[in-house]
Amino acid sequence: MTDHHGARVAQALAGKLQAAIDNKDWSVAELSRRSGVARYTIAKALAGEAWPDLLTIANLEQALGADLWPGRGV
Structure with a gap:
């Protein structure tokens, strides 16, 4: 994982997106x-x-019924 905040946000969003798709x-x-x-x-x-x-x-959140934005803790 990288130390760049933007990259961490993108990675966290990708993880949440994959989990929601899998769910x-x-x-x-x-x-x-x-x-x-x-x-x-x-x-x-x-x-x-x-x-x-x-x-x-x-649009992705609405279709999946899930929150994708990782929030401030990333």
């Missing part, structure tokens, strides 16, 4: 269909290679 037993394709977020965008977020914007996070 629903959905594929990335299913989440994409239900959220309206492109599969590529979801895959990049899961890999920690993208910083999803607030609307993307909100």
